[in-house]
Amino acid sequence: MFIQNIFRLILVGLVITWLFAETAVAFTVSSDFPGGSAELRELNAAEGYLEIAPAYHDQRGWPCWWYFRVDGAQRGQQLTVRITPSTQSFREGRRLGAAWSLPQRAAISTDDVHWQQTEPGEIDRRGGTYTITAPASRFWMAWGPPFLPSHADDLLEAVAADLPAAERFELATTRQGRAVTAIRCGTPGAPHVVWVQARQHAWEAGSSWVGRGFLEWVASDAPEAVRLRAHSEIVFIPIMDVDNVALGAGGKEAVPRDHNRDWAEQPHYPEVAAAQRRIGELAEAGRLRVFLDLHNPGANSKQPFYFGPYKDEPMSAQGRRNYQRFLTLSVATMTEPLAMERAYQYASYIKTAEERGRMSRNWVADHSDDDVVALTLETAWNTPHSTTQGYMHVGRGLAQTVARYLATVEETSEEAGSGK
Ligand SMILES: [Zn+2]
Known part of the structure; x- marks a missing residue:
């Protein structure tokens, strides 16, 4: 009986660990769709933290636009989304000022059709931090409402x-x-x-x-x-x-x-x-x-x-x-x-x-x-x-x-x- 209970406890523990691990790894970021733009800098699913910069496209102008999708978040989960400016020169010797990439309020959507604004982010010259509540397991965020x-x-x-x-x-x-x-x-x-x-x-x-x-x-x-x-x-x-x-x-x-x-x-x-x-x-x-x-x-x-x-x-x-x-x-x-x-x-x-x-x-x-x-x-x-x-x-x-x-x-x- 005692042995059986020990086994049960171990099993429950394993299941909890597995569930937690699943939650932690399941949250992903992608931008491989029309108009998408994100260079992933850091993703820490366990801490609900992600950091991106606008994608850089050589000779294609200011790297200020960003637009990505999150999959596998937990609805209601608090997430910290950090946007940092691109460090690449868009022309020789010229880098874009951070402000162009950092709206006070970012755009967020659960269907990629209807867009709302986030609460104001904390913006400074090094980047912007937006604290959001994941509105669904899949959602989109962007510099502003996309028009493709x-x-x-x-x-x-x-x-x-x-x-x-x-x-x-x-x-x-x-x-x-x-x-x-x-x-x-x-x-x-x-x-x-x-x-x-x-x-x-x-x-x-x-x-x-x-x-x-x-x-x-x-x-x-x-x-x-x-x-x-x-x-x-x-x-x-x-x-x-x-x-x-x-x-x-x-x-x-x-x-x-x-x-x-x-x-x-x-x-x-x-x-x-x-x-x-x-x-x-x-x-x-x-x-x-x-x-x-x-x-x-x-x-x-x-x-x-x-x-x-x-x-x-x-x-x-x-x-x-x-x-x-x-x-x-x-x-x-x-x-x-x-x-x-x-x-x-x-x-x-x-x-x-x-x-x-x-x-x-x-x-x-x-x-x-x-x-x-x-x-x-x-x-x-x-x-x-x-x-x-x-x-x-x-x-x-x-x-x-x-x-x-x-x-x-x-x-x-x-x-x-x-x-x-
Ligand atoms: Zn213009």
């Missing part, structure tokens, strides 16, 4: 199904053979054309969510949206740098240059060349009215803002009035949850005229009539409102602004036509 080529396809398909007049098209095939998908909606051949593109910088996922909010409002039943579609044509590209988005690379300052420094005579990227050609034709025909390039700014920006025309940019009085009216309407319309800054900013950190000329906003301004409004929208990513819903809200406001702006353009030209 599959999201772009789903969005364009849904809008095309809603709007029979809309036309999906392929802007270009990337250097690595991926499709850059786009949509044209509104009235084909209408006198006003609006061109909106996102993600020339792959890590700036929030800009595609802003774009989604923009497009969904344009496609909606709101009377102003219906009117906008009746009087204009809207071209939208959810992701320009598809290759780096799919790879999970940052894209910004890629070698030889990134998309928003590629608007040259001889672009490196087919999608930039294709956009230039189409925009050039629209400008030539006198139909382009508004060009918007969607981005996310630095970690310290807490409100969306535009990079506008330079102070020394040659411009007619009409051009100035148009930029001013667009800004006034933006400030009045885009009030929440992230309110627009009340003044234009200038990309004064670009020192040479040659480099300025290779930025899309400036290229469009240089290659179109000066009554065209060409702007870069920078939407803050490091705030409690930098969520899918918050970004889409900004995009909705942007679309309403465009609709209101074009309505005033029509009134102005009617007045001019009637000789007032």
Whole structure:
């Protein structure tokens, strides 16, 4: 009897040890999926600790984007997730500041579809530590809510199904053979054309969510949206740098240059060349009215803002009035949850005229009539409102602004036509 009890105890002990060991080793991290990015630095399942850095991709720009999946965690288990900046140089002798990789709140999801923010992490110059409660045995974490080529396809398909007049098209095939998908909606051949593109910088996922909010409002039943579609044509590209988005690379300052420094005579990227050609034709025909390039700014920006025309940019009085009216309407319309800054900013950190000329906003301004409004929208990513819903809200406001702006353009030209 005594011997039997001893055996039982030993058996129970073995089972407990085995169970504990299973729990300890079962928790894994992976990033081998589209847009995934994580270099595993440390994983201590027993202590619920994992440490990663954004994956490094040689010549693919800033290593700031991270996105990974955890499998085998225990639901409700407290985990410490430490993100440390990449130590690799993205260009010779240049390392990226830590802040670009370290949102105050990271994004977390149990289905890779719906994203929430974590509680604020402890962020310093060496890294960020996020204490989380595992929401499920499998979950995803990312720098911000991911927006991948599959999201772009789903969005364009849904809008095309809603709007029979809309036309999906392929802007270009990337250097690595991926499709850059786009949509044209509104009235084909209408006198006003609006061109909106996102993600020339792959890590700036929030800009595609802003774009989604923009497009969904344009496609909606709101009377102003219906009117906008009746009087204009809207071209939208959810992701320009598809290759780096799919790879999970940052894209910004890629070698030889990134998309928003590629608007040259001889672009490196087919999608930039294709956009230039189409925009050039629209400008030539006198139909382009508004060009918007969607981005996310630095970690310290807490409100969306535009990079506008330079102070020394040659411009007619009409051009100035148009930029001013667009800004006034933006400030009045885009009030929440992230309110627009009340003044234009200038990309004064670009020192040479040659480099300025290779930025899309400036290229469009240089290659179109000066009554065209060409702007870069920078939407803050490091705030409690930098969520899918918050970004889409900004995009909705942007679309309403465009609709209101074009309505005033029509009134102005009617007045001019009637000789007032
Ligand atoms: Zn950017």
